Amino acid sequence: MKVDPHDVFKGKEEITCSYVPKFPAAAEREYLHLVNGYMRILKESLEEYIPKLRDILREDVRTDSKETEKERKRQRAENFARMSASMEELFRRIRRTMEQKMDLYDIARRMRAIANKTRLLTVKEWKKAIGRALGIDIFEDYYLGEFFRRELDAWITQNTDLIQSIPHDALGDMKRVIYEGYVAGRSVTDISRDIQKRYQVNRSKARLLARDQMGKLNAEITEAQQRDAGIRKYTWRTSKDSRVRKDHKRLEGRTFSWDDPPVVDTRTGRRGHPGQDYQCRCIAVAVLERDNLHLPV
Numbered sequence: 146m147k148v149d150p151h152d153v154f155k156g157k158e159e160i161t162c163s164y165v166p167k168f169p170a171a172a173e174r175e176y177l178h179l180v181n182g183y184m185r186i187l188k189e190s191l192e193e194y195i196p197k198l199r200d201i202l203r204e205d206v207r208t209d210s211k212e213t214e215k216e217r218k219r220q221r222a223e224n225f226a227r228m229s230a231s232m233e234e235l236f237r238r239i240r241r242t243m244e245q246k247m248d249l250y251d252i253a254r255r256m257r258a259i260a261n262k263t264r265l266l267t268v269k270e271w272k273k274a275i276g277r278a279l280g281i282d283i284f285e286d287y288y289l290g291e292f293f294r295r296e297l298d299a300w301i302t303q304n305t306d307l308i309q310s311i312p313h314d315a316l317g318d319m320k321r322v323i324y325e326g327y328v329a330g331r332s333v334t335d336i337s338r339d340i341q342k343r344y345q346v347n348r349s350k351a352r353l354l355a356r357d358q359m360g361k362l363n364a365e366i367t368e369a370q371q372r373d374a375g376i377r378k379y380t381w382r383t384s385k386d387s388r389v390r391k392d393h394k395r396l397e398g399r400t401f402s403w404d405d406p407p408v409v410d411t412r413t414g415r416r417g418h419p420g421q422d423y424q425c426r427c428i429a430v431a432v433l434e435r436d437n438l439h440l441p442v
């Protein structure tokens with residue numbers, strides 16, 4: 146390192162970066178956009194077959210105004226095998242329709258674009274943090290190394306699989322709701338409403354998953370960046386709002402080693418670094434040690 150220690154460190158062994166890197170929100174928006182696209186595919190595929198679905202559910206029920214839920218239940222128990230065969234066939238068709246639509250999406254390429262954007266944004270923030278702390282400019286393309294590529298590739302593969310499983314899982318969930326409603330003797334209108342509700346639930350779940358995955362990628366890149374620069378310690382920074390979990394609040398402002406993560410869950414004793422926990426928005430702010438820096442200047 147060619148940093149003049151008298152200027153920056155003022156005789157100290159180490160300093161903590163004053164700049165707290167920002168979360169790659171623009172990349173997260175793209176991921177959410179992708180998730181919404183996939184949920185839309187599910188919705189469209191499902192809507193295409195709703196009339197057929199209503200037919201299947203309805204054909205067994207003799208519509209009699211005096212008919213009670215109990216009577217419907219009895220009839221449906223009798224007709225279950227026939228209904229179930231039609232239903233399975235219908236869901237196979239919905240799945241096929243969905244897959245055809247998903248094939249047009251070029252998901253792996255889009256995932257790669259999101260991962261690359263995250264990397265660029267994270268490097269930019271890292272550059273800012275180092276620039277403010279040490280007054281030096283680091284190379285951005287330095288972080289295109291083999292190590293980074295491997296980590297990004299793993300994330301891309303994992304998330305490509307993950308996002309493709311979302312509509313499939315959601316569809317399975319809806320099928321379950323239909324069967325349960327059918328057996329319980331719920332009316333077709335009620336079952337349709339249940340499907341709508343499940344769709345909303347699955348959509349929110351998918352959005353949370355996207356945010357979580359972005360947080361994990363950001364955390365991974367941050368760790369790789371810092372270790373690469375010879376940084377051994379970081380200061381834990383929470384987002385300091387009401388959503389920060391108690392166990393992370395406890396860690397705010399404290400310094401930890403990359404080789405020895407603190408306990409992030411006092412109940413289980415599980416350990417971790419900032420951003421690794423589900424939906425965690427905490428940040429690892431680098432502690433720069435005067436004699437242990439390898440920065441690409």
Ligand SMILES: [Zn+2]
Nearest residue numbers: 393425426427
């Ligand atoms: Zn956190």
